[in-house]
Amino acid sequence: MSVDQYSICPCGSGKKIKFCKCKDSVGELEKVLTMFEGGQLVPALDRLSNILQEHPDAAWALALRGRLLMDLREYDSLAENADRFIRLQPSNPLALTQRAAAKIFSADVSAATESLLEALNESGRNVDSFVMDVSSMLAMVLAQQGNVLSARVYAMLSAYAQGYDNEQVRGFLAQLDSAPSLNHRQKAVPAMIERPADADWGERFDEALSLLRSNKVLLAQTKFESLRRTVVGEPAVLSGLFLCAVWRADMQQQCEMLKQLSQCESLSFDERCRYRALAALTQPTDDIAIPAVELFAEIENADEVELALIASDRLIQLPPETARQFITSEEEVPPRSVFRLADRPKVGEDSELPAAEDIPVSQAIVLVYGRQTDRAACVEAIEVFESDVEEIKNVLTGVIGDVTWDSKPFGSIPFLDACESRPAYQFRKGSMEDIQAIVLGFMNIHLPKSVLTQQLPILGGRSLADTADDDSLLLERTTVVRIVESYEALASKPQVIAAIQDGAKVAPLPEIKLTNADVEEGVHNEDLFRVDTSSLGIEELWYILSQCQSIGVRSTGAKVAKQLIATDMSEDQNVLKLQCYMYWLSAVSDTAQAGSIAEEAIAFAKEKKLPFASLLMMKLELHLSTGDEAGFKSTIGEIDANYRNNPEVMAQLQQLLMRAGLIRPDGSLRQGSPAGPAPGASPAASSSSGLWTPDSPNPPAAGSPASGDGGSKLWVPGMD
Known part of the structure; x- marks a missing residue:
């Protein structure tokens, strides 16, 4: 069969083979x-090398x-191939894209971006799938560097x-959208501001905008x-x-343009x-990140220092397994105590x-680190705010004795992490509901x-x-409060x-009563926390719920799901209502409420003769997280009774x-594996939850996972 x-x-020129310079070698x-x-x-690589000779x-x-070469991860050869390709055809989009890929692998992301933009500029209307592949790679690298908006546009x-199908990049976008630590204001790129209709420079603006929409970014700029x-x-021009x-x-330029827009x-x-x-x-270090330092001092005897810290009424020792959280590679030696x-x-901790x-x-x-071959024994204090340095030095010196403290920058702590006060207490008693109530009160x-x-810094x-x-800082003060309101962890x-708004003397934004037309036009991500959806139809409510689900606005999503459940629907919409139950169940943080929702949802599914295996799995995970042994056994039995013969x-x-760490891939018991930690509880609380695990001393009751020695199998309903 001859080549058409x-x-x-395939060289990327966009021409048919008959009219391309490659026609003599394409045989x-x-x-x-x-x-x-x-x-x-x-062999294909070898054959191509021979052809090029x-x-x-x-x-x-x-x-x-x-x-x-990119598929085989031969990155040095890829860079050489790209250089040769560009020398042959300097404006070929595939050559420019190869150079972009090579720059990504050499960690020169700025050069990679410029090269890919050149490739897009030369691509015309039909963009090759290879350009899309490298665009996806660039998006993921940019996200790792914290350049969220740029990562979004390339993804x-x-x-x-x-015509381009890539499940990986769609999964990456979904992960980016639902990231709980990412502020909701960063989960969409602001739309272009429209120019005045009567502007005498309108034609020039429209030409630049047309270039931008055609991915000819360098010309548009x-x-x-x-x-x-x-x-x-x-x-409008600053927006462009x-x-x-x-x-x-270019994060620096992004930040500069946004600041200029804020002054318009x-x-x-x-x-x-x-x-x-x-x-x-976009650049939190300049405005809202909190600088921190690390304090360290050499010590003579790590054992004595450790005992002194344990005896102090100002220090709480964390479980031994916590130590491995403070190493970045397997070669590092973890601290002996935390x-x-x-x-x-x-x-x-012995009281109620x-x-x-x-x-x-x-x-x-x-x-606390013991003596090592390349370093003396030492004590370190990390994540120390600069305002707390002297107090912490004094407290630790009073506990371990006179030492010489040195310090070095620890880096900037993200605003949300810096504000999240952590309880200096190990929960070893009490029910999960009681612990959650205390943690919520603490927060x-x-x-x-x-x-x-x-x-x-912004203030x-x-x-x-x-x-x-200070009225001169009203804009900056309001900005900080609006940022706080857009973090899911705080907005919920x-x-x-309300306490933050009162303390900062910043008025809350008014509630938005949505109409069906508003939903069609679109709702800003950061506005989802203050919407009134009582006037919306089923289709519009479902759209808002989908938006909440995609970007992780759980509080509003739970309200909308509850509203949909209470809405009269036809029989053919029962599946939709069951999906609302599942979202509502996944969105609530209160374990008692989640349990009630699960029971209500399962009862609805049984009544409407709908499959409810997913609900049972969610219910089982809820019991695992709370250490509810009886609930765990009961739900296992319920799965067995309803789905014993369903292999899926x-x-x-x-x-x-x-x-959950209860069994190995072959089904054998995993000894010493605790149940998953409960939300808001310390590792110590989790390990003493009372949930049966394969290493528990007492065997489970009938109908629960079977006990046995390390070589036995955990019984799963449906197993022969």
Whole structure:
């Protein structure tokens, strides 16, 4: 079979083979493609090398060889191939894309981005799948560097490209959207601001915008820069430059354009705060990150220091397994012991559960290292805020004796982590419901105080509380509060948010009563926390629920799911209602409420004769997380009674038990594996929960997983 002379040449020129410069050497193409399809990658690579020796200008061979080298992870050879390809055809989009891939693998992300933009500029309307592959790679690397907006545009370029199917990049986007630590304001790229309809520079603006929408970013930026010199401070032009900076992965320029937008008096105050908040989130070190230091001192005797720390009323020793959290590689030696330093004397752990207000706050993590071949024994205090340095030095010196303290930068702690006060207490008693109630009370007390007293760069090194009456910092103060409101971990706690708003003297944003038309136009991610959906129809409610689910707005999503469940639906919409039950169950944090929802959902499914295996799995995971032995056994029995002969459900159950650490992949018992830690509880609390695990001393009752020695199998319903 001969090569079709009227097919597009694989060299990337966009021309048909008959009219391409490659026509004289393309006779070997079919053989090479056959090797590709047969998985003979190394022979194909050798064949391409021979072809290039015979035909040095065979661009199609360079194009295929570059893809093959990337698949084989021969990155140095890929860089050489890209250079040769570019020398042959400097504007070939595949050559430019190969160079971008090589730059990614050499960790030169800036050069990779510029090269990929050149490739997009040269691609025209039809973009090769190889360009999309490298775009996906670039998106993931940018996300690892914290360049979230740029990662999003490159991921979306690949995810929504016509004719390009890549499950991995869609999964990456879903993971990015649902990340709980990511502020919701970072989960969408701001839309372009429209220009004034009567602007005399409108034609120039439209031309730049057209180039930007055609992925010709470098040309668009040149035209927007020219416009900025003509119309200084115009929001539409600044918006265009901001989007160009996003495509160029230039975080400094992104931040600069966002700050300039926040200063545009023609925009509303809320819009200006929106842009300023995104600027602070884009480069948090400049605005909202909290600098911290690490204190360290050499010690003579690690045993004596360890005993002194254990005896102190200001230090709480953490479980031994915690030590491995403080190593970055297997070669490192973990600390011999880990402590939390409390801000006041600790509460006795032998008494009943303490009240939330009596639990001290952790000020730092203290690590003790024994003597090693390359270092002396030492004690370290990490995650220390600069304002706490002297107090922590004094406390530790008073416990371990006179030592010489040195310090070094620990880095900047993200705003959310810095504000999240941690209890300096080990929960060893009490039910999960009681512990959760105490932890929630602790957070309601300390979280507002922590947010209000953090000294932030955006406020000139002052705190929200200190600047509450400073009208000159109203924009910056409001910006910080809007950032706080857009973190899922804080927005789901209305009592905390209200206390922060009152303490900062920032008015809350008004509730948005949505109409069906509003939903069609779209709702900003950060506005989902304040929507009133009572007037929406079923289709619009489902759309809002899907948006909440995709970006992890659990509090609003739970309300909408509950509203849909209470809505009269036709029989053919029962599946939709069951999905709402499942989302509601996954969104609530209160374990008692979750249990009630699970029972209600299972009863509904049984009544409507719908499958409910997924609900039973969620219920089982709930029992595992709370250490509910009786509930665990009961749910196992329920799965057995309803799905014993369903191999798919039995496989799901086995996977769940493997994830929980109860069994190995072959079904044998995993000795010494605790149940999963309960939310909000310490490792010590989890390990003493009372849940039966394979290493428990007492065998389970009938109908629960069978006991046995280390070589036995954990009984799973349906097993012979």
